Amino acid sequence: MTDRIAKPFLKWAGGKTQLINHIEQALPKDISKNKFTYIEPFVGSGAVLFWMLNKFQNLQKAIINDINEDLINTYKIIAAKPKELISILEVLQSEFHALEGKDEAKKEYYYSKRELYNKRKEEPTGQAALFIFLNRTCFNGLYRVNRKNEFNVPIGSYKKPTICDKENILTVSKALQKVEILCGDFEETLKYADENTLFYFDPPYKPLSETSSFNSYSKDEFNDAEQIRLRDFCKKLDLLGHKWILSNSDVKGKDENDNFFDELYAAFHIQRVDARRIINAHPEKRGALKELLITNQVASQEYVRSI
Numbered sequence: 001m002t003d004r005i006a007k008p009f010l011k012w013a014g015g016k017t018q019l020i021n022h023i024e025q026a027l028p029k030d031i032s033k034n035k036f037t038y039i040e041p042f043v044g045s046g047a048v049l050f051w052m053l054n055k056f057q058n059l060q061k062a063i064i065n066d067i068n069e070d071l072i073n074t075y076k077i078i079a080a081k082p083k084e085l086i087s088i089l090e091v092l093q094s095e096f097h098a099l100e101g102k103d104e105a106k107k108e109y110y111y112s113k114r115e116l117y118n119k120r121k122e123e124p125t126g127q128a129a130l131f132i133f134l135n136r137t138c139f140n141g142l143y144r145v146n147r148k149n150e151f152n153v154p155i156g157s158y159k160k161p162t163i164c165d166k167e168n169i170l171t172v173s174k175a176l177q178k179v180e181i182l183c184g185d186f187e188e189t190l191k192y193a194d195e196n197t198l199f200y201f202d203p204p205y206k207p208l209s210e211t212s213s214f215n216s217y218s219k220d221e222f223n224d225a226e227q228i229r230l231r232d233f234c235k236k237l238d239l240l241g242h243k244w245i246l247s248n249s250d251v252k253g254k255d256e257n258d259n260f261f262d263e264l265y266a267a268f269h270i271q272r273v274d275a276r277r278i279i280n281a282h283p284e285k286r287g288a289l290k291e292l293l294i295t296n297q298v299a300s301q302e303y304v305r306s307i
């Protein structure tokens with residue numbers, strides 16, 4: 001039986017599956033040569049993490065992090081207690097599927113689970129199961145919380161959605177055995193870097209406009225000051241000799257005079273790449289967009305001069 005490939009167990013706004021080809025081009029040329037450590041401080045659904053784990057056998061250790069406690073609890077439970085989690089998800093799936101065609105009952109079931117989730121009184125495995133249940137049944141797989149950190153996404157319109165992907169949970173659990181799972185601010189990940197480390201940053205994107213401003217993954221917005229703090233962290237990593245790749249939205253796509261990122265990362269290598277957005281409340285806004293891929297591996301002459 002061929003080894004199954006671990007894939008993201010969540011739908012996540014900003015999921016990077018669409019960008020992986022471009023990220024592969026931006027990787028250090030000698031990445032397959034020596035053992036290396038991979039750090040992803042904004043992991044979300046981990047699309048790039050799972051691709052890296054499947055692609056590079058010389059990836060010795062991976063460190064993932066996210067500020068979303070419920071997300072990280074779910075990673076930890078999948079790593080430590082996959083079978084217990086699967087048995088709860090199987091119950092949630094059969095109960096929810098049994099309500100197919102009974103819309104009012106289905107809604108009632110969904111909102112009762114959302115309320116239970118927001119109470120956060122369940123033990124960690126139960127909370128992780130509710131997290132996956134909501135992700136699989138809510139509108140568009142969106143993760144959004146209000147200022148009280150309450151998940152407030154309405155029910156989606158899926159017919160018998162897969163809630164318990166048993167095979168993938170077991171495969172992800174196996175893949176996570178060489179992954180250190182952290183919860184906190186991205187700057188906390190520096191202490192896990194060693195002499196051959198690659199960082200991949202995929203922070204909440206800078207909103208292209210007021211209406212498309214989705215970066216409320218957590219109760220605190222990731223605003224321009226946070227984007228600048230992240231750039232300063234990248235500069236620090238560069239001076240320490242660590243390699244990094246960063247993705248973000250291309251604000252020039254909306255306003256060609258907006259040089260926010262071009263100025264912020266002027267010392268580094270900026271690429272504009274095609275990408276598709278699939279999670280967007282407005283179907284007409286899904287489709288081709290440019291995104292930024294920034295890295296310190298091809299240092300610009302200007303930066304070499306500034307050292």
Ligand SMILES: C[S@@+](CC[C@H](N)C(=O)[O-])C[C@H]1O[C@@H](n2cnc3c(N)ncnc32)[C@H](O)[C@@H]1O
Pocket residue numbers: 012013014015016017041042043044045046047048065066067068184185186187202203204205217218222
């Ligand atoms: C664009 S998403 C990452 C998507 C991910 N690359 C994927 O493939 O699904 C950004 C993530 O950053 C997390 N985040 C927001 N602020 C953070 C912070 N200060 N430190 C660490 N993580 C943060 C959010 O919870 C969210 O999961």
